Amino acid sequence: MDKTSINFNKLLRSFKDKWVAVSDDYGKVFASGDNLESIIKKVKGLKDIKMFRVIPFDTIYSPHSFR
Numbered sequence: 001m002d003k004t005s006i007n008f009n010k011l012l013r014s015f016k017d018k019w020v021a022v023s024d025d026y027g028k029v030f031a032s033g034d035n036l037e038s039i040i041k042k043v044k045g046l047k048d049i050k051m052f053r054v055i056p057f058d059t060i061y062s063p064h065s066f067r
Helices: 003-015 036-042
Strands: 019-023 029-033 049-053
Touching: 003 019, 003 029, 019 036, 029 036, 036 049
Parallel strands: none
Antiparallel strands: 019 029, 019 049
16 A cells, blocks of 8 residues: 555545545545535535545445346
């Protein structure tokens, strides 16, 4: 794991099970909330942000498709 990944994990550690809006370079959290709608309202007007849910660090995420 590189230094960027380690710092990003530290940055998100306190946002477990929350939605977050982060800068394009993943260096700063602009907003967090319990649902996506709440952070969209908080970051209205900001550009170049990424929004996603922070899953618990002890959980394995495995995307799959149903056929």
